Structure formats: C-alpha cells, structure tokens
C-alpha cells in the first residue's frame with residue numbers, strides 16, 4: 001500500500017480523507033491516522049517506508065588556499081600569541097578575478113588568567129566591514145593562542161552566522177610546523193569536519209611573522225577579564241552534537 005505524503009502549507013489546510021498519510025511540516029515529517037475512535041499525528045523520523053535512506057553530506061570544492069597567504073596569517077597569530085597568549089581572527093575572502101585574500105577586522109580580544117596562572121584566550125569581538133564589489137566572504141580563520149585546535153561551543157555558534165570554511169589554528173606557542181589545525185565547512189546549521197585540514201592549503205612551509213603587514217596588529221585591541229568556570233565551559237567541557245566529515249577532493 002502506498003501511503004500518500006501531503007505538505008502542510010497553512011493551518012487551514014483541509015484534512016485529507018486518507019486513513020493513514022504522511023504530513024511534511026515545518027517541524028518535520030509526521031504520520032497521521034484517522035482511526036474509528038481517535039485521530040492522531042505523530043513524528044515519523046524514519047520517513048515513509050519504501051524510500052531510500054539518506055544522510056547529510058557535503059562535497060568540498062573550495063580551491064586550495066595559497067601557502068604564502070596562510071604563512072602570513074599564521075605569522076599574525078604567532079605575533080598575537082607571543083604578545084599575550086591571545087587569539088585573533090581573519091576573514092577569508094574570494095574575489096572573482098583575484099581569488100583568495102584575507103581581511104583583518106577591527107577586533108577586541110579578551111583573555112584571562114586561568115587557575116594555573118596561565119593567560120588563556122576567552123573571546124574575540126569583531127565586526128566585518130563591507131567588502132568591495134566582486135569580493136565575497138567565504139570563511140574565517142582564527143587562532144586559539146596556546147590552546148589546542150578544536151571547535152569550541154562559541155565557534156559552533158559563530159559558524160551559524162557565516163556559512164563557509166572555518167579554520168582553527170592552535171598550540172601556537174609550541175611553534176610546530178605545520179601548526180595544529182582543525183577545519184569545518186558549515187552550512188544550514190550543520191558543520192562538516194575536514195579530515196585533513198592541511199589539504200586546504202597549497203604550498204604552506206612555515207609561519208612568517210616578518211611578512212605580516214603592520215596594520216594587522218593595529219586592528220587588535222587586547223583586554224583581560226577574570227575567568228569564571230562558566231566562561232571556561234565554552235572551551236569544550238560540554239558535549240557537542242555529532243559532526244560528519246566532508247567528502248574531500
């Protein structure tokens with residue numbers, strides 16, 4: 001027996017006459033029944049029988065980011081971390097003719113002294129200026145200072161504001177090359193992890209703080225605040241929902 005599927009487009013839709021039917025609504029799929037002694041509408045997460053299973057996927061087609069550009073970005077993060085163990089952010093842009101570039105927004109970075117006495121980064125506040133025509137925002141790259149490269153709860157929330165590539169650079173104080181990386185592509189409130197974040201770059205060798213334009217550091221304002229256990233929770237003591245891997249090139 002084929003069970004019909006209806007769309008719920010208004011609250012005044014006429015009730016279908018089928019004894020059993022699926023209703024696709026703004027809250028997902030439901031199975032509705034008209035039995036002799038009751039009518040019901042119940043979530044049907046599995047979907048109508050007979051349809052093929054499906055799961056979220058994303059195919060990564062971002063062109064590789066030029067190594068020299070990323071060398072400058074990691075150099076910038078290195079300078080910020082060396083100054084005060086803080087984090088920083090750059091926006092990743094794409095120009096239809098010139099390809100990738102980064103834009104450093106005016107930003108206020110806030111860190112604080114942890115119980116061990118170590119200064120750790122807590123948050124970045126920034127606003128993205130208007131981009132020139134032909135240029136679009138395709139992601140961001142931020143650092144975690146001396147903390148590891150991972151996706152914090154704050155990062156997960158921030159990704160909702162900007163669909164695209166999100167790269168985290170961590171453990172900058174260890175001076176490892178390449179640095180520790182974590183990357184996702186976020187879309188529609190879903191984040192796909194990149195299995196090998198280094199594959200996003202072409203020809204990265206090492207951080208080059210000497211190549212950082214001086215005005216990048218001028219756009220960072222540093223502040224510090226006392227740390228409460230609550231704010232530290234943003235660094236991943238809470239469990240994040242499951243994430244899928246992107247299909248890499």
Ligand SMILES: [Zn+2]
Nearest residue numbers: 144152155168
């Ligand atoms: Zn982060």
